[in-house]
Amino acid sequence: MYVIGLDIGGTEIKGAVVDRRGEMVCEQSIPTExxxxxxxxxxxxxxxxxxxxxxxxxxGIGIGSAGRINVLEGKVEFATSNLPGWQGLRLKNIVEERTGLPVTVDNDVHMAAQGERWKGAAENLTTFVMLTIxxxxxxxxVHRGELVRGACWSAAEWGHVVLVPGGEVCNCGLRGCLEQYLSGPALIRRARRETGREYRHGKEVFDDFCRGDPRVQEVIEGYLEDLKVALHNIQHAYDPEAIVLGGGVSESLRHPEVKRRLDQQCGKSPVPIRLIWAELGNRAGVVGSAKCAWECIQNHDLGGKWT
Incomplete structure (x- = not known):
């Protein structure tokens, strides 16, 4: 007896067959196109x-997707241009009709948090924030073991909290969103602007920083300053046991010198900030989707399940 966990991203769709214990028996991916x-x-x-x-x-099937998801209806309430035509899609109904299986749909980061709590870094936490970069x-x-989604399904959407009023235009329609300063593409833009080099990946920027390149030092120091502001705000807003960092850029933050500076910044907070790194990597969303699929099977009345 198995469920399928799926993670729909702008580049690829990842999926796995998962048993009741959270063990993957098969995993595959396909281009999203x-x-x-x-x-x-x-x-x-x-x-x-x-x-x-x-x-x-x-x-059963669990699906994590980018966008603001109405979990009760399995509907994409809002999506950016990363997934064209996705906004307004009743994904749950479409997949249930085609497969004949019970389906649950949620935001991809929510699913990743579920995965880390089930089988990863947050296994022993009851109240935590997951931040993916x-x-x-x-x-x-996650508060006392339950995901908090909010009245409009947008709770903890930190990527679209304004960091710089009137700043860079975001694809959500606002200006100055956190995503425009902390994401991988944002870091690359900043590094290209300050150094004139044609970086392609955020990791290349961090590599030059670790080699002591003075121009890149300034870039990363500015980046860490912005990240510090975000982490302090998260800590004061939610008072979690820990902030779990996930996503491709977060891996570069684990480099000893980068982490030392980040710890230094976080240490200045009057409230202790505990940072831990996600353990499941890009499998977290798939594992979390599978967990929610098992819960969907066990609790057909989702109206009584979601916060």
């Missing part, structure tokens, strides 16, 4: 589901 539009994304999603389902007793910036807040 998001630029081809909504129908192509759905076509690829069902192709992956069929591949994972083949010859296995599947009892990669192509974008996302957040999730």
């Amino acid at each position: 998001a630029l081809q539009g909504r129908e192509r994304i759905l076509e690829n999603l069902f192709r992956l589901i069929n591949q994972l389902r083949r010859g296995r007793p599947i009892y 990669g192509t974008g910036v996302g957040g999730a807040f």
